Amino acid sequence: MIYLDNGATSFPKPEAVYTFMDQFFRKNGVSPGRSGYDLSIETGNIIEDARKALTRYFNGKDPKRLVFSLNSTDALNLAIAGLLKPGDHAITTMIEHNAVLRPLYHASLYDNVAVDYVPFDGKGFVDPDDFISKFKKNTRLVVVNHGSNVIGTVQPIREIGKLCKEKGIPFLVDASQTAGKIPIDIEAMNVDVIAFTGHKSLLGPTGVGGLYVGEDVVIHHSRAGGTGVKSALRHHLEEYPYRLEYGTLNTLGIAGLYAGLKWVLEQGMDKIHAHEIKLTKKLRDGLTRIDKVITYCADDLTDHIGVLSFNVKGFEAINTGTILDGDHDIACRTGLHCAPLVHERLGTDKIGGTVRIGFGPFNTEAHVDTVLNAIKEIASMFAK
Numbered sequence: 001m002i003y004l005d006n007g008a009t010s011f012p013k014p015e016a017v018y019t020f021m022d023q024f025f026r027k028n029g030v031s032p033g034r035s036g037y038d039l040s041i042e043t044g045n046i047i048e049d050a051r052k053a054l055t056r057y058f059n060g061k062d063p064k065r066l067v068f069s070l071n072s073t074d075a076l077n078l079a080i081a082g083l084l085k086p087g088d089h090a091i092t093t094m095i096e097h098n099a100v101l102r103p104l105y106h107a108s109l110y111d112n113v114a115v116d117y118v119p120f121d122g123k124g125f126v127d128p129d130d131f132i133s134k135f136k137k138n139t140r141l142v143v144v145n146h147g148s149n150v151i152g153t154v155q156p157i158r159e160i161g162k163l164c165k166e167k168g169i170p171f172l173v174d175a176s177q178t179a180g181k182i183p184i185d186i187e188a189m190n191v192d193v194i195a196f197t198g199h200k201s202l203l204g205p206t207g208v209g210g211l212y213v214g215e216d217v218v219i220h221h222s223r224a225g226g227t228g229v230k231s232a233l234r235h236h237l238e239e240y241p242y243r244l245e246y247g248t249l250n251t252l253g254i255a256g257l258y259a260g261l262k263w264v265l266e267q268g269m270d271k272i273h274a275h276e277i278k279l280t281k282k283l284r285d286g287l288t289r290i291d292k293v294i295t296y297c298a299d300d301l302t303d304h305i306g307v308l309s310f311n312v313k314g315f316e317a318i319n320t321g322t323i324l325d326g327d328h329d330i331a332c333r334t335g336l337h338c339a340p341l342v343h344e345r346l347g348t349d350k351i352g353g354t355v356r357i358g359f360g361p362f363n364t365e366a367h368v369d370t371v372l373n374a375i376k377e378i379a380s381m382f383a384k
């Protein structure tokens, strides 16, 4: 099977991740830190090392403000619920994933939060200037997707962040697709809160993600529970990381995520990214040469990750995906990819979305050749 659904989750993981998780689960499968015996402390130290490594990667100042959650959906929900209160106004974009759109929609429905959506242009980018006219007196949050999971474009985060900083509005970035793929410096990018997931380009398992919360931002509790420390307190702890962590952490997941990040850094994030972009370019060029195939927002791959959407004209995305799977053993994703407004904007909502190819570090040029041959065949048979 040729796996090209790395936009959903990366697979396979590096051997080092499997090995580290296996050893960790056998040797360190105890409650981290809290119980005070040697093994518990050792396990807690591995979790703290993971916090430190991720904090360094995001260029955060304080590893305590790196909190772990279930995934980026969970992390984004925590941030959005903890930053907005009834009557507030939020700005987001049409390039967002449902992990942002739905929490904001719920906030608008149940908490009287007003939400404005900045569109993206024909090349797949939002214009920072478009945010300016949307700022209101009660704007309390701006949320933007760093890298699109549908069309792969990387948004001008630094410029949007600069505007938010000038206005004193918290800026939350969804780095689900970019964390582990490209460098992220929250300081230089003017980001207050960043959300990440462990199972995509950080190459860890599913079930783990988190937030880095900048020092100037107050995220209120939307949950409460055990922290393993200060148990006599009736109220959930105010201090980080406990403030936004509830119950026993996914230690095995964190260990895997830590091993994944280390592997990416050892290989060189730039090298992996360059490899994925080379494959994306080869795919884009090949698809462009096939009659009656349309690619979306991929003319310029400069600010881009290795994610590409296309369609065979007149043929529903799901049918292309089914033939790729059934006849060619190629796994990819078709449909709306949890980002309905992207398709509204592209017009692909009326044709069942797009076929999405997401590259990972283990994909090869031969994989791209196989896809191109398959699409040539499908287009010659079914394109209209």
Ligand SMILES: Cc1ncc(COP(=O)(O)O)c(C=O)c1O
Residues within 6 Å of the ligand: 007, 008, 071, 072, 073, 074, 097, 099, 145, 147, 148, 149, 174, 176, 177, 197, 198, 209, 338
């Ligand atoms: C841009 C974006 N945001 C959020 C998510 C949600 O990630 P998770 O399912 O790990 O919570 C995804 C996953 O597809 C994504 O691509």
